Amino acid sequence: MLVLRRKAGQSVLIGEEIEIELLEVNSQGAKIGIRAPRSTVVLRKELKTAGEHNRVAAELPPLEDLARSFQNLRS
Amino acid sequence: MGILRTKYFGEMEQAEESGFHFPLGLPAFEGEKRFVPIELPGSEPLLFLQSAATPELCFLTFPILVVDPDYELALATEDRAAIGLEESGQPRIGEDVLALALLSVRDGFPVTANLMAPVVVNLKSGEGVQAVRHDARYSFEQPVHGAVQPC
Numbered sequence: 178m179l180v181l182r183r184k185a186g187q188s189v190l191i192g193e194e195i196e197i198e199l200l201e202v203n204s205q206g207a208k209i210g211i212r213a214p215r216s217t218v219v220l221r222k223e224l225k226t227a228g229e230h231n232r233v234a235a236e237l238p239p240l241e242d243l244a245r246s247f248q249n250l251r252s
Numbered sequence: 253m254g255i256l257r258t259k260y261f262g263e264m265e266q267a268e269e270s271g272f273h274f275p276l277g278l279p280a281f282e283g284e285k286r287f288v289p290i291e292l293p294g295s296e297p298l299l300f301l302q303s304a305a306t307p308e309l310c311f312l313t314f315p316i317l318v319v320d321p322d323y324e325l326a327l328a329t330e331d332r333a334a335i336g337l338e339e340s341g342q343p344r345i346g347e348d349v350l351a352l353a354l355l356s357v358r359d360g361f362p363v364t365a366n367l368m369a370p371v372v373v374n375l376k377s378g379e380g381v382q383a384v385r386h387d388a389r390y391s392f393e394q395p396v397h398g399a400v401q402p403c
Binding site for chain 1: 259260278279280281295298309310311312354355356357358359363366368369382384385386392393
């Protein structure tokens with residue numbers, strides 16, 4: 178991984194079209210601004226992870242199988 | 253009245269635009285803006301979250317305090333803003349918001365609850381967001397012990 182030190186107001190360019198600017202740093206974290214073409218997907222990484230877990234959670238079995246999974250609760 | 257087509261319960265009558273509104277959708281389901289909570293009598297506190305737009309899309313949830321009675325929310329500012337929570341502090345579960353953990357039910361695995369990305373609904377407005385935590389205090393796949401038996 179390339180590691181760079183930046184101060185607030187300074188930027189990094191990735192390729193021709195993507196700019197990442199460090200806007201503000203404080204004890205809560207660093208605020209960054211991203212300029213990129215609309216076609217570039219920009220996502221907090223944890224949202225991608227959450228999406229993968231959501232896809233699994235959306236694959237629920239038929240109700241009879243669910244009832245077996247939760248039979249203690251229903252009794 | 254409108255008709256809600258559901259994954260498990262056939263067609264149900266519902267008031268137009270009822271249920272929870274998710275302005276941002278859910279991660280991986282960004283286009284799904286409305287989910288209707290459905291309780292199956294005798295199966296409380298299990299709560300189904302049925303997509304209003306997609307009949308075959310339904311999530312199963314537990315109130316998050318059922319999974320972890322000591323659970324503490326940590327909503328990011330942008331998540332609070334997304335559901336119209338103006339106060340700077342964390343909302344109170346049960347008073348300001350409903351907090352639900354999505355469950356994963358897979359054959360041969362224990363049922364798990366997603367405590368890293370609770371679904372949080374503003375009780376006043378009915379607006380919801382899946383608030384992915386910025387810390388690593390909880391698990392995306394917390395096995396649900398006790399009340400629930402895997403197959």
